[in-house]
Amino acid sequence: MIRIENLSKTFTMHNQGGAIIPVMAGGALQVAPGECVGLIGQSGAGKSTLMRMVYGNYLAASGRIMIGDLDVAQAAPRQIIRLRRETLGYVSQFLRVVPRVPTIEVVAEPLLQLGVEPAAARARAAALLAQLNIPERLWSLSPTTFSGGEQQRVNIARGFAHRYPALLLDEPTASLDAVNRAVVLDLILEAKARGAAILGIFHDEAARATVCDRLIDVTGFMPKAAA
């Protein structure tokens, strides 16, 4: 479902003397449907950079990023928008929403974008929020004022609202207590069971052991220093 081949990335800092910083070379991995692959490697090794490239948020310098039959590295913006709406979900560490939109709407939005009936979308959103222990009295409020852990859970509910065939998870269990951590791990296992291909970053080793089938150390994708 996710297949990366010979991926490389450089940043060119035009306003800092045109410095060219290579950050990845020869990146390659595959994630099959129903499989969860964890990215490991020290901080700065390029785990988040790789995830962002898969999501189309960072441009690839070269290589292929196949999600189903679309190459994200070559795709037009509107193909990526459609991919993100239908096929590829992303749970980031931070919630970015329009202020004042109620939590329930934030979670239901990916389904509304797909044309799901508003009542059905809200019912699914409510079920997820309840499962993630967000008290019902908060559902009509904007999540911008919530605590870090609550925002994280709203973000997870939003990311799991639509049953994406492929999912990117960036530290989904960070800043969660034991109970909610278990709920999130269940959601991940459930997604695997229905056939989702998952690529994730988990610093929590026990979580990694519970959900990941394989680990890939991205240190191997760091460009070799010129000799």
Add this chain to the structure above:
Amino acid sequence: MTFHQPVQDTPLLRVTGLTKHYGARIGCADVSFDLYPGEVLGIVGESGSGKSTLLASLAGHLRPEFGRIAYDGRDVLAMSETERRRLSRTDWAYVHQNPRDGLRMGVSAGGNVGERLMAIGGRHYGDIRAKATDWLGRVEIAADRIDDRPSAFSGGMQQRLQIARNLVTAPRLVFMDEPTGGLDVSVQARLLDLLRGLVRDLGLSVIIVTHDLAVVRLLADRLMVMKSGHVVEQGLTDQVLDDPQHAYTQLLVSSVLQV
């Protein structure tokens, strides 16, 4: 296994090589892009970058010297003035930065909305008033303000009224020039939320000009960055903002104050 169907629709607006000079000075030069149904295109750049010239040229307020604008397969620049005016009353809408430029200040709120319906042949007073009331509700203006003049409204309400006036005729393409420009931030957030909902529910195509990167991040699917009349970079909005390729875009993004 095909999760991803090829996208097969055709562009609503196809712009090629659009160029407008002011005497010897470049307004905008060689601008080309496609806009698809339901898509929101943001145009950013500093003052004088040509973004407003481009918008005005697209909307028919300025006459470009070169280039082509095809709307739904029709050559806009070759149309007669009558045809073009009909288009801007029915299929197109234009939301001005200053609501005073888009509203008739001496006419009631209901009249402002109803007027556009009458311009396209609406005659039944009861229907027009009912539709105007419905639209005031959709932009969150209380029904009991229908007979008040916009001059009695706050800036945010005036802007919402301008949007109702524009959308009542169910346009397919909406031009917006700094629609949140003169509003304070809490009012901006409310307007952004409203616009997002309307774009999604009505399937509108939108071209929005702004200098506010936070606004385009929340509203626009795609982004075009302009400098000195030229498009220097375009792409998926979050990609252009998070991984800018052109020197000018990098400067623009890194110059935003963090809060």
